[in-house]
Amino acid sequence: MDEDSGRATETRRSWRSVLGKVVLDTRPLQYPAYRRLWTSSIVTSVGAQFSAVAVPKQLYDLTGNSAYVGLAGIFGLVPLLVFGLWGGAVADIVDRRKLLLVTNSGLAATAILLWLVAASGTGSVWLVLVLFALQQTCFAVNMPTRSAAIARIIPAPLLPSAQALGSTVFQLGSVVGPLLAGVLLPLLGLSVLYLVDALALTVAVWAVFRLPALPPLEGAPTKAGLRSVIDGFRYLATHPVLLASFLMDIIAMVFGMPRALFPELAERVYGDPPGGGAALGWLYAAIPLGAFVFGVLSGWLHRILRHGVGVTIGVLVWGVAIIGFGLADSLWLGVLFLAIGGGADLVSMVYRSSMLQAAATDEMRGRIQGVFTVVVAGGPRLADVLHGSGGAAIGAQATIAAGGVLVVVCALAAALLIPAFWRYRAPTA
Template sequence: MAQRGETRHRRGLRGLLGEVVLDTRPLRYPAYRRLWTSSIISAVGAQFSAVAVPKQLFDITGSSAYVGLAGVFGLVPLLIFGLWGGAIADAVDRRKLLLISNGGLAATAVLLWLVAASGIASVWLVLILFAVQQTFFAINSPTRGAAVARLVPAHLLPSAQALRSTVFQLGSILGPLLAGMLLPLLGLPVLYLVDAIALVVALLVVLRLPAIPPNEAAPKKAGLRSVIDGFRYLGVHTVLLASFLLDIIAMVFGMPRALFPEMAEHTFGDPHGGGVALGWLYAAIPLGAFCFGVLSGWLHRITRHGAGVVVAVAAWGVAIIGFGWADSLWLAVLFLAIGGGADLVSMVYRSSILQAAATDEMRGRIQGVFTVVVAGGPRLADILHGLGGAWLGTGGAVMLGGALVVLATGLAAVCLPAFWRYRAPTGDHV
């Protein structure tokens, strides 16, 4: 009897863990598992270049203005090729496009390594190579996103997106930490070399994916008309448009990262030039998202994806208000981590809506818009929060931004009731 009771207890515990811990069922599908594995490798490796490029520019020039210029060189190709890359992903075999874009990313990482290792102190060469790298990324990202719905059943899309988002957050945490450890030991060129090796390994994994050809309704060419058709499609599909609108609301009003350096020094007592507080502020959001992602096994059971996005974005706004109010570092980190968890929930459901509500022949172009929105929103937030911090003080600007997120989210939910009522479709495949 005691043994039977212990067995039932273990089964009950496994069942409870299955309800809470990250749902790994999508990994049972070999093609998705390969795509996910390549994403892990690419996500961690990409952070090495993300640390190396600004460090190299500052070492060459001694000026933060040139470091900021890298943002422009990265954003412009992302805006252009994010949209065009999505159109290409609808018109060609997505596996082939992943191979080409992954190969381009690896090649630019090798070139950046050669420039750094040879001691060529050319700012413009580094910026141009960085822009080329971001061009390949802008094509690769929507292609990866558009491929997911072809590799797993529809009912597992939220779980697949949670796995994908958690991997990205893990890369955002581990990548900079590992880069920071290797930089003083092995030097800056090694960061590019590690990124290049990681991308080559990811390329070999992608090589084992099955063909993902366009369907019969897909466009034959990826020209300007194809991109315009994507925007027209988005304009008449309220659910998709609302998902992008809510992400813009969350990021533009509620992403206060531009104020982190000032708050770290003036609010949380960092020495001039940076310290522990600054590192924790930057790490808190991805850390919270990762921890929440590990405990996201229950997300696939909620079918009201529209309501899930609205509640998650509102929770993000409340967490940002709390961050602006906090006067101790650990309380501030806690609020940012809660915000990171809410952002992950929003990301999972928005991505699932995109995969399920868009037809396959449009999925790449809509994923391209998604890439542009996700990348562009925080950059607009940097401008607004920088100005707001100068006028209102950092705490006031952050709390006002969080309040605007909550108010605008509520208004959007009222004005777009179809999105609030949106449920995940039933069926096995999209």
């Protein structure tokens, strides 16, 4: 019995050891401030995805043209370009907790306005686009502020794990949200989706309220004008590896993010009814589903120090997966390729985010994260414009496959032209 018991104990220890190396690293949750920030994301990520589905669907229903869905990319991109950069500068001179409170409240308010427009039956495309632009303005300031706060509340060696935790929760919401949206759209209509988003964002305001104060540290700038933004770009100019990380993300997202074509694909290729259905939900959920599954099994990511290699391989796999999606002849095959791409994108995101957090000093971190927000959130909006117009001109599936080819070619070229990025290793302390 003693021998059998010893073997059983050893087996359990072996399994725990294996799981500890594979399953998501939860050590950042030991820090209360990060835990509050992370917990708020669980609630808000589902609601945010409701709006992400509702806005393009509403635009497509009003016009029947994917080009108008792509136009939303411009209305989202301009606020991101302007207020993402300026918001990062503001995050370096004020208490980041207070700035998060203001911007989260703005996000909730715009969601309520979108709900009122949808519930009243107002058929104005331009009103929806303007409200979407206001929402993206708040988002553009919120994201660099939130990201810049993370490095203040956990140690640097845990940054990859914290990025994986945050992304995994976001991706979970991105899976559940679109699937629920696909079910609720034909039953309850668009207005309910906006209302749920507003309620979830209100909960996030309370979670941010419970964060500790995060005032600027000694040496931080005192103004957030154009000069402060330019200083951020000058700082980046001295770090070519960080510039290369931005380039890789631009390549992946601008050429390879086909979400503007999802409403058209769902209805014309995969057989959804005009009012929306399950196929649309699956298309929006597929990428975050792959990212979530990979995130749960991301415990090994923090052990790899060659972050440049991780980003490059992730972008290449993403491009190949998008090619497969463009050529897929069934919904489930298309969902599979998108899920593979989502897993690859998570790897790229974790390493890119960790590189930015580790390389920047605190007084520059808000501005660097502002540029990061512009690149990460602005790239897909440029993709909306390109894919929307491309889909209207040559067809949705041909546009998607061509974009995937461009991702692979351009990523390989960037890796060859910037060898320092490929050789980059993360700091160990």
